[in-house]
Amino acid sequence: MRKFLFLVLSTIFYLPNSFAQFPQVSGVYPHLAQFNQEGECGTGAVVFWAGKLWTISYGPHLPFGSSDRLYEINPDLSRTVRPESVGGTHANRMIHRESNQLFIGNHVIDSKGNVRTINPLQMPGRLTGMARSLTDPANKILYAAMEEGFYEVDVHTLEVTMLFKDGNQIRKEAGGGTHESTLLPGVHGKGFYSGQGVYVYSNNGESGAKALVDPTIEAGSLSEWNGKEWKLIRRMQFVEVTGPGGIYGNQNPDSDPIWATGWDNRSAMVGVRANGTWSFYRVPKASNSYDGAHGWNTEWPRIRNVGSIREKDYLMTLHGMFWRFPEGFSPQTSAGLRPRSSYLKIIGDFERWGDQLVFGTDDATKSEFLSNRPDKAGIPGAGQSQSNLWFTDLSMPDRIGPIDATGSIYLRDSVSAAIPSEPFLFAGWKNRTAWIKNHSNQPVSLIIEVDEQGDGKWKVLKTVELAPASGSSLVFSPTERGEWIRVKTTTNAVLSFSLSYSDPKNKNQENPSLFDGFRSATEDRPEGSVMYALGKHRRLGILSESGNYYEMDSLLQIKSVANDSLRQWMSQTLSIPKPLIRVEGNSYLVTDANGGTWRLPLGESIYTDLMEKQQIRLVREVVTERDLLHLGGTFFELPAENAGGYAKIKPISTHSLLMQDVASYRGMLLISGADPSYSGDHAHILKSEDGKISLWAGMVDDLWKLGKPKGKGGPWTQSQVAEGDISDPYLFGGYDQRRLTLVNHGTEKLAIRVEIDPTGSGDWFGYQTIEVLPGKAFDHAFPESITGKWVRFFALGSGHVSTELTYE
Incomplete structure (x- = not known):
């Protein structure tokens, strides 16, 4: 154990030599780019081990090997492409404590950097996660593949025992057809972890033509296996599954929590298994680029310690946001989850190396998948798929993009009376607005509660009354504190409850x-x-x-x-x-x-x-x-x-x-x-x-x-409108210092209702009704507390009008 601890400490605190011999821009070293011959080349895993940085690349659907490689990067950033490489679509990695070995892709690397490789034909599948054995953790390790192939491997001999046959192998043996397994719901497995007597497996995708065009359909799953039978925990898109032990596995497997992340069309999600029970917490999305019911757009959300062995600092990547994740996150200690900044890169994995962070990315593809829209006129992707690593200082996750984010607790959902919603993150932003709509044909009373300390103790914050088929906005003041917010109704209802958050944080990072x-x-x-x-x-x-x-x-x-x-x-x-x-x-x-x-x-x-x-x-x-x-x-x-x-x-x-x-x-x-x-x-x-x-x-x-986003314009310019006319949506989110000038060019008084769509999901809420006298203009500065995605205008009468918005 002493030998193992020394190796871990030397790996984390080893300071790289000068990289001056290699050109770089913005922390990207061009000579470290990874290439393959496939339709995509992402970075599946990044791990520091035996004094070196080890990475693997992956292609899009390659269960039996590929042109991808295992890379060994030295402290001076010189690199070796390991001859043992077999490729594949792999993102699995785990350090096995007892044997002092790194398991990454199909490869096993000892403490001296020697590499052994498991033949992909012995363990077919797109390897996506690893877990410590619950029955023989000192000698066995488990692998999970995307199409629900599960394997147990002897860490010494590398003997492979198949537990569940991979869907790709089933297809191969059948001579074609679908590669999907029917073991569990979903078609795109992601995370795998063990503890509390179970193995937990996540899936974030669905098959079929509808999954390629509709991000709102039911997709993915979270499941667990006790060694005898599988149990579906939740039908929803899930990705990361891990715990405080990270890539080493939980040190206290019986008592340490297990964490899972995911999303649906309403919000992102964090789940936690503690004392044998799952609890789920919703968080807003900084980006919707990760949505898609097929699950392909998420390579690869992680929660990982970027601190030290003693001073842990968990970084979470989820839906385009860097998050500070609390070490002891559980239903009784859920305080401390905070947005840090948003980002645009696609991050597959990340690791700390000395005083740096290293991110593996997914940058350019030959095929461009479903992103080849008409306005690109058939412009091809890269001639060869490629990605790279991104080196940054430790503070970078706090100072990239703004932390503005949106999400929903309910989105036109049927809600049962007196049943509390799932918690939604409430702390971490200066400006917070709730957008509430009663889609029912009867009045609804909403009780809004907060968990002030993140200890699971709830208290009433306020009550809101909604008439039939009506909506309301609710701006929360800075004095209305709480880690989490939730809502319940006094009667059955069909309800939308969305939250939009903004903050000046990271908006002044201009250079x-x-x-x-x-x-x-x-x-x-x-x-x-x-x-x-x-x-x-x-x-x-x-x-x-x-x-x-x-x-x-x-x-x-x-x-x-x-x-x-x-x-x-x-x-x-x-x-x-x-x-x-x-x-x-x-x-x-x-x-x-x-x-x-x-x-x-x-x-x-x-x-x-x-x-x-x-x-x-x-x-x-x-x-x-x-x-x-x-x-x-x-x-x-x-x-x-x-x-x-x-x-x-x-x-x-x-x-x-x-x-x-x-x-x-x-x-x-x-x-x-x-x-x-x-x-x-x-x-x-x-x-x-x-x-x-x-x-x-x-x-x-x-x-x-x-430079921060700016612009001006509006959907109606010298426009003749009739009662009931609605303008096109005009972009509202992501800007600040927003002013509206509404001009009545007609000869009669005109009333216009300003409406906001907080999330881009097509739910419109009345913000304010403005009456403008003939020949006059009405000027309005939107308060910074009002946030949302789109704005539009509803004519409550006929007239001649202009709507101009200025974002400075």
Whole structure:
């Protein structure tokens, strides 16, 4: 045991040597990029062991091995691709205390760095989780696969015993057909852990055509196995399953809690098993890009200790938010779960190494899965799937994006009288608004309660009365404290109860000097270029507007290359398409794949000209399965259509610079259009050897530093409206200092009802009714406490009106 403790301490506190020999931007080292020959290349696991960093990559559906690799990274960041690699779609990792071995993918690594490998044919499946044995923990370890293959492995001999046959093996033996197992509900297994006499297994996906388009259907499951029979705990999408022991397993398996994370269309979720009983707690979502009933958009939420053995500090990643997770989280000690900041990267795993955090990511794919929307006009993904690692300091999770988040306790749900809802996180934000709607045809009385200390003791905060088919908003003051909030009704009802939270935290992390090297949008435009991550030689292809072709390598050197075939292919395939988004009235009008219309704030007029002349790319995938929209000088996170699409869009930052194309390459975000004549010494500006073109290099979360989101416009401009007319939804969430000017151009008094959709789920709530005299304007500043996703306007009479919103 003393030997084991020394090894663990030396692994956690080992300080890496200088990495100066390798180029890097924003903590991404291009030479560490991972590639495969598959449709996706994510990072499944990151573990420090035996003085080295070990990582595995994965492809999309490869239960019998693949071109993915096991990587051994030295303290100086030199890297070895291990010859024992067998690949697969694996994200499992566990350190076995008694034998001092790391189990990662199909590989077993001893304390000296020697690697043994289990043949994938002996243990087929997409390995997704591991658990300590409940019956022989010193000598056995259990594996779980996505299609519900379960195996017991001898840690000494690596002998494999199949407990449940994997769905892929069943399909193979049947000569084809579905790869799904029928053992448990769901088709996309994720987490696996043991304790309290059971093995717990999570699943976050569903099959079928509807799962590919509707994120609201029932999907996934959480189940447990006592060694004799399986028990379904909950039908819902679940991902991580772990406990205080993390990748070592719980030290006190009989008494330590087991944690699980997941989500549904209402909110994200944290579950805890304590004393043999499961309890569930809802938390808001910072991003909806992870939604999707198929479960593919979530690679791979984790809870992991990034502190030390003695001073533990649990970091949770869930739905685009870094969270501080309390070490003793249980129903009696649930206080302390807090949002830290939001992020855009897709994170597969993370680990602490000395005074750094290292994140494994999922960056660029060949196939682009379900993110290939019409407004990209068939622009292909990367020539070769690729991802990388992201090195940061320990404080980074507290200072990326804002902590604004939304979620629902109920969403048009049937509610039984006197039955309390599940708790919803209430602490951690300055501004908190509840949006409540009674969909019933009878009055409803709501009792709102809070758990002030996180000890499971509830007290009444306030009571709300709702008339039939009516809604209300409720702004909570800073003095209304509590860790958790819940609601119950005095009668049966159909109810929506949504919460939207915002906070100034992380909204002032701007550092626009990071983007020095771009000209202002009002200056003469330098020569731009389009970019493509090539498969051949793993380089970046760059085609300038004048037709010159360049390539960039892993050393970030850009050289002119004579390659007419690639030059012609890029010219034909990667040219910037005609925009499907257009300016109409005083806003950008978007029509999504389902025919829904949405309006977004306008930027400076110069961007409209650039867009119409096809000199600025609007939409491109820069991290797997979600897009970056660059519209009017504002960058937006744009979920795939199957995860909500434009209804769940989120602004990131606004600028006034000339930027043309964006691309993902070796884990970096690249932006073309930088000024070749820029003479400053800037680590993010890369110039070609001939000095004719220039690129900006960083990573996608640098965009938060560009400048807070701004814009102006509105859905009605000099519009003739009739009683009952409703405007298109206009984006409201993610902005601050919001002002409304409502102008009545007519000759009669006009009343307009302002409505808010807090989550983008299509539930509209009345915010305020405004009466405007003829020929007059009404100005209104929205209080910072009012948060939501979309705003729209409902005409209570006929008239001639304009609605202009300014976000500063």
